[in-house]
Amino acid sequence: MRFDIITVLPGLLESPFAHSILQRAQKKGIAEIVVHNLREYSTQKQRSVDDYPYGGGSGMVMQIAPFAACIEKLKSERDYDEVIFMSPDGKTLNQAMANQLSGLTNVIILCGHYKGIDQRIRDIFVTKEISVGDYVLSGGELPSAIVVDAVVRLIPGVLNDETSALSDSFQDDLLDAPVYTRPADWNGHKVPDILLSGDQAKIEIWRHDEALKRTQDRRPDLLE
Structure with missing residues (x-):
C-alpha cells in the first residue's frame, strides 16, 4: 500500500514514519510512505501557498493551484483509490474505517494548515474527509500520521503476530x-x-x- 502525503511541513512527519511498526513495514516493502512538500508546487517567488480569504476575515487560506499541480502529477503516475483530506468536519476515524482503508492500494492524503484550504480543492479532488476527533489542531500532519499508523498495522505481514491486530480494542x-x-x-x-x-x-x-x-x-x- 502506498501513501502520498501532501504538506507544507514535511519535517513534521519524519519521526512518526521512521520508527517501530511503520519503519518495519516500509523496510519489508509492504507499505510505501512518500511525503511531498507543497511549496515545491508553488509558482510564487517566495514559494507561498496561501493568500487572504475572499470576503475578509482572519487567517490565511491555502490556494488551489499548488494542491492541484501536485495531485495531478501524482495521478499521472498511478491510479488512486482515495484522495483524503484531514479535516475536523470529516467523518471520525474508527476501527471499521481503518479496516476498510487497509484494503486499498494507493491513497493521497492532504494536510491542511492555516485557516483552511480553498473549498474548490475539496469539491474537485477530495473523495473522503476524515477527522481524528472533535478538536482543532494546527494542521493535518499529525492526523495524517494517525491514519497511516492505524491502517498500516492492519496490512497482512506488517505485525509479527498476525492475530494481534484482530484482537485490538x-x-x-x-x-x-x-x-x-x-x-x-x-x-x-x-x-x-x-x-x-x-x-x-x-x-x-x-x-x-x-x-x-x-x-x-x-x-x-x-x-x-
Missing part, C-alpha cells in the same frame, strides 16, 4: 480485556488465577466477559 465493538505478564505476583498484586490455569476455552470466556464489563463501564455507547 474496537475490532468487535468492544474495548480490550485486561492483560498481564510476569511476574504472576508482584508485591501481593496477583494475576487472575484463570490466566494461569492453562484452560484456553475458559480464558477466552473470561477475556470476553472482562472486555464486555470494561466497555459497559467506559464506553457504553459502543454497545448501542
Whole structure:
C-alpha cells in the first residue's frame, strides 16, 4: 500500500514514519510512505501557498493551484483509490474505517494548515474527509500520521503476530480485556488465577466477559 502525503511541513512527519511498526513495514516493502512538500508546487517567488480569504476575515487560506499541480502529477503516475483530506468536519476515524482503508492500494492524503484550504480543492479532488476527533489542531500532519499508523498495522505481514491486530480494542465493538505478564505476583498484586490455569476455552470466556464489563463501564455507547 502506498501513501502520498501532501504538506507544507514535511519535517513534521519524519519521526512518526521512521520508527517501530511503520519503519518495519516500509523496510519489508509492504507499505510505501512518500511525503511531498507543497511549496515545491508553488509558482510564487517566495514559494507561498496561501493568500487572504475572499470576503475578509482572519487567517490565511491555502490556494488551489499548488494542491492541484501536485495531485495531478501524482495521478499521472498511478491510479488512486482515495484522495483524503484531514479535516475536523470529516467523518471520525474508527476501527471499521481503518479496516476498510487497509484494503486499498494507493491513497493521497492532504494536510491542511492555516485557516483552511480553498473549498474548490475539496469539491474537485477530495473523495473522503476524515477527522481524528472533535478538536482543532494546527494542521493535518499529525492526523495524517494517525491514519497511516492505524491502517498500516492492519496490512497482512506488517505485525509479527498476525492475530494481534484482530484482537485490538474496537475490532468487535468492544474495548480490550485486561492483560498481564510476569511476574504472576508482584508485591501481593496477583494475576487472575484463570490466566494461569492453562484452560484456553475458559480464558477466552473470561477475556470476553472482562472486555464486555470494561466497555459497559467506559464506553457504553459502543454497545448501542
